[in-house]
Amino acid sequence: MKLGQATIKDIARELNLSASTISRALKDYHGISDETKRKVKEMAEKLNYRPNAIALSLRQSRSFTIGVIIPEVVHFFFSTVISGIEEIANSRGYNVILAQSNEKLAREISTIETMLSNQIDGVLVSYSKETKTFDHFTKLLDHGFPIVFFDRAPAIPGAINVMVDxxxxxxxxxxxxxxxxxxxxxxxxxxxxxxxxxxxxxxxxxxxxxxxxxxxxxxxxxxxxxxxxxxxxxxxxxxxxxxxxxxxxxxxxxxxxxxxxxxxxxxxxxxxxxxxxxxxxxxxxxxxxxxxxxxxxxPGFLMGARATEILIDIIEKKLDPKTMEQSLILETKLMERGSSKRF
Amino acid sequence: MKLGQATIKDIARELNLSASTISRALKDYHGISDETKRKVKEMAEKLNYRPNAIALSLRQSRSFTIGVIIPEVVHFFFSTVISGIEEIANSRGYNVILAQSNEKLAREISTIETMLSNQIDGVLVSYSKETKTFDHFTKLLDHGFPIVFFDRAPAIPGAINVMVDxxxxxxxxxxxxxxxxxxxxxxxxxxxxxxxxxxxxxxxxxxxxxxxxxxxxxxxxxxxxxxxxxxxxxxxxxxxxxxxxxxxxxxxxxxxxxxxxxxxxxxxxxxxxxxxxxxxxxxxxxxxxxxxxxxxxxPGFLMGARATEILIDIIEKKLDPKTMEQSLILETKLMERGSSKRF
DNA sequence: TAATGTTTTGAAATCGATTGCGTACATAGA
DNA sequence: TCTATGTACGCAATCGATTTCAAAACATTA
The missing domain is CATH 3.40.50.2300 (Response regulator)
Incomplete structure (x- = not known):
């Protein structure tokens, strides 16, 4: 490892214990003596141990990462949405992988592929203007893969959408x-x-x-x-x-x-x-x-936040996409200003 | 696996071959007969096989993912930078994990921790307004971890910066x-x-x-x-x-x-x-x-793009942060418009 | 003292892909 | 016939952490 990152094995070697014991001690499992727990935690601290999220992902087929596919980042509305997404994802312990489709279908598809390769737990999508068929999404939805669409809602029965009115x-x-x-x-x-x-x-x-x-x-x-x-x-x-x-x-x-x-x-x-x-x-x-x-x-921030909450709820089985409300529609607000007020 | 994702083992089982043979056949290694390669690729196609990037990351201690830490996404300049980052990262086969510090030091630090846990290969940073000490960065730099700072250049000797003039x-x-x-x-x-x-x-x-x-x-x-x-x-x-x-x-x-x-x-x-x-x-x-x-x-887009190129070059050892130019300064361009042109 | 229960720990398999090494077989040359 | 060379493939270890199944170590009781 580039950083000389300490692993569980390093702690085990230092303390003459087995890897399994270290793992359990760090998680305060029962059946580990307080004395051992103390020593393990101390050593972990000393070696600046940081669990390897990748190893965890592999083992659990869970990456605590969600993908976001957006037409373009340089767009005031979308950037507020991203902000909302990032905020909630972060607070619930998820990473955000971002990709922009640049309004291109081909890129949208290849992006999804890459993200799936990376074992993302779910994806938030605002599809591109070029996208007219949705097979690349329905294929996943049929397998129960969590997807929440925002802003732009596709014509897919059963898809979860978060939009403004x-x-x-x-x-x-x-x-x-x-x-x-x-x-x-x-x-x-x-x-x-x-x-x-x-x-x-x-x-x-x-x-x-x-x-x-x-x-x-x-x-x-x-x-x-x-x-x-x-x-x-x-x-x-x-x-x-x-x-x-x-x-x-x-x-x-x-x-x-x-x-x-x-x-x-x-x-x-x-x-x-x-x-x-x-x-x-x-x-x-x-x-x-x-x-x-x-x-x-x-309400861009709110849209990102709500979409993310729903997605994570689905990922964590707190919501069932089959039985839940399929569309969340957020209210808009007309800002009346000088360009249209005669009276 | 949620998606019933096919693995190399599945292909191996179907064809009565070993996992190693499948792996090599898919990569066109020498020492695998053309006939076998053909069959393997056919089956991979049929089973809709997608390599598991997580497994690869674990094996190679490389995730092909770079982290981006930015004060706030909702900012025209930063959003153009992100766009540039995403563009280059994508073209060079890297994912982008995004996090905003919201101009908070604490969040900046915890974000870095999470990203490191996720084995990112390097990170692009524009530090927060609150950040006045840089230990959390120097610690990593000392270990040779690739970091490129953009827009806001910290007072760290030896750090690589991409800024505008x-x-x-x-x-x-x-x-x-x-x-x-x-x-x-x-x-x-x-x-x-x-x-x-x-x-x-x-x-x-x-x-x-x-x-x-x-x-x-x-x-x-x-x-x-x-x-x-x-x-x-x-x-x-x-x-x-x-x-x-x-x-x-x-x-x-x-x-x-x-x-x-x-x-x-x-x-x-x-x-x-x-x-x-x-x-x-x-x-x-x-x-x-x-x-x-x-x-x-x-030049926001350019700044993101150049910073990413440099970061990936460092990651891939095409550049050595010890000997290279430490600062890349991009030119600005004065847009003379009606608000200041009298003649 | 032997039997039983409790506490604490370890060995090994697992996740998916890669890779060094070894093996089986075929062909060619001596 | 025996060795050398090459082709095609499999075994097993590896990455780091978790977890099942068990085995020790120790204490308790009859």
Whole structure:
């Protein structure tokens, strides 16, 4: 061992005892004399003994490690989720192995393989945008391997999901815009491969209908990339092309909302007077913009924490994925700010 | 095994061969007939065999896992660093175990312990603000355990560090403000416990002196918290209290710069006409502000990537920490944007 | 003193994969 | 026919800790 790490055998040799005795003494098993226990512990301390978790993992087929697969780390929301995961995992004695899929299916699959090789006890997954089939997950679920999905919930019957209430958040945001007197509300929608995109679009539509407004398909704009430039360009064009100029934009993410904001400003439109804008996620920067961007806040830390608690409960058989609630839906909170408040 | 995972023994049993033969066949060792190799690989495929990395780790005292200890994940800069780490580690066949110290020394220490128990091959560390003694690191370094520090470099002789050139970045930013004709440049400084704060302040001072301006202690404002409110309040007060009104602010971080921006706007000052502002880190939101915030870009991804390359090279003995360059200093890049460009 | 019970400890197997060494067999050369 | 060389494979030890099964060592009782 690189560190000259002491093992149980070293302690045994020093004290002229057997390895089994050392093991038992360290764990305060019955049938070991107090005198021996004392000596063993003393020697362990002296040799700076640290149990080899790898050996334990091998023996028990348990690694006290959970895997986290996330599309990308550099994303405010995901980083808060990771923080929540790390916090709970740590407090319950688990390690966190992290891997990002970079939104690539191939990498998602290879990552899972590697993690399984490393005998992780369970995995938390937010799948990639490329992922359209879920065999690599169902195969594991069928064998009873603990998986909890967060944020992005796959179409797998029986899978455990922790999500935010995208529908309601979206509904609230749209209803808020309506209440502020905006009428031609455009929705900048995300990729249809993600359930969250679909839910957010549905919340938008329902809010319109519920308030007696029509759903105009021309007002639902697909933003597959999710970049600032994309939404900026699309909105700029929209402001010219549409017969009835849009007077509000509800974007499925904050970046898109900023793009819309820029496009409107470039077009000489006053925010929030002439155009209202609401984003989704409530990234840090929302309150730094001028005007401040209204947005739907997602409880990222809480999501990570709750997902981890559930996963570990399943691992430790405190929960049974077969009988438990399959989805945990966390509430969002609309942060009404300057970009959408006329009154 | 939970997954009914096939082992080498299972393959051996199926084919009436010994475990050693299976192992060798799978690795294409000489001395195994092609026929046998074929059959073994076929059966491995059929049984969905996956080598048990834990068993390997135990045998080789190598886990192909590196630890990452970071003050906090929810931090744009650190998340880009993590991304770089993950990218390189992955490509070189290593797993990444992540833990955040939450800026607590105690947690930093216990985290290291856990990671060592898990036989990590090396660790990447950005130490906490609380950390003032480094015994827990030197102890390991003395035993030849691979550690690479990033961003925050400890006062440990012989330690390998990967940092950005805070001094130069700061110097450039200040020089830029001067070149734009600003004369009364205030520096919003960070906590003195971090070397990066000191370096940034020094860069600011030297840039002033080099350009024939005086260093006025009243123009160096300590912002220990690093929050938006803190800097906003301090700047608001400053704009009134100082005899010569400041006409530029160079903040040691972006958040502080935004606070300054807000305070100036509240005071009715035009940016960049009457006041110039430059931040440090170049967070995503800088280019979303109005006007866009000039900032010193730190190569986070690159820092993570380079630190990981060095660490793995040390682990794999391709580099010797005793003889190699001890510090890798990465260049910053000043992003000149609307908040500081008058001409 | 022998039998029995209690306390304390050890030998060996186990987890999964690797590897040094040994063996069985075939073929070639002398 | 006997030795030398090579091919193809198995045995057993190893990594570190745990745990089952037993065996000692000792005390207690009849």
């Amino acid at each position: 995208d529908y309601q958040g979206s509904f609230d945001a749209t209803a808020h815009l309506i209440s502020q007197g905006y009428k031609n509300i455009v929705h900048l929608a995300g990729p249809k491969t993600l359930k969250i995109s679909i839910d957010r679009e549905k919340g938008y539509k329902d809010a319109l209908l519920k308030n007696g407004l029509d759903v105009n398909p021309a007002y639902i704009i697909s933003c597959p990339l999710g970049t600032l430039e994309e939404s900026k360009d699309l909105v700029s064009e929209l402001l010219i092309s549409l017969p009835d100029r849009p007077d509000a934009f509800f974007s499925c993410n904050d970046i898109g909302a900023v793009g819309a904001m820029m496009a409107c400003r470039d077009a000489g439109l006053k925010i929030p007077l002439e155009v209202g804008i609401v984003g989704f996620s409530d990234w840090q920067f929302c309150s730094m913009l001028q005007p401040q961007l209204s947005s739907v806040a997602q | 805070d001094y130069q970045g700061s110097f450039d930013a200040t020089a830029h403000l001067i070149s734009q004709g600003y004369k009364n440049i205030v520096h919003l400084a960070g906590p003195k416990t971090l070397k990066i704060s000191i370096d940034r302040e020094k860069g600011y001072k030297d840039a002033l002196l080099k350009n024939g301006l005086d260093v006025n202690p009243a123009y160096i404002i300590s912002c220990p918290l690093g929050t938006l409110e803190e800097s906003k309040d301090l700047v608001s007060e400053l704009l009134i209290s100082l005899p010569d009104r400041p006409d530029a602010f160079f903040s040691c971080n972006d958040i502080g710069a935004v606070g300054a921006m807000m305070a100036c706007r509240d005071a009715g000052l035009k940016i960049p006409l009457e006041v110039g502002i430059v931040g440090f880190s170049d967070w995503q939101f800088c280019s979303m502000l109005q006007p866009q915030l000039s900032s010193v870009a730190q």
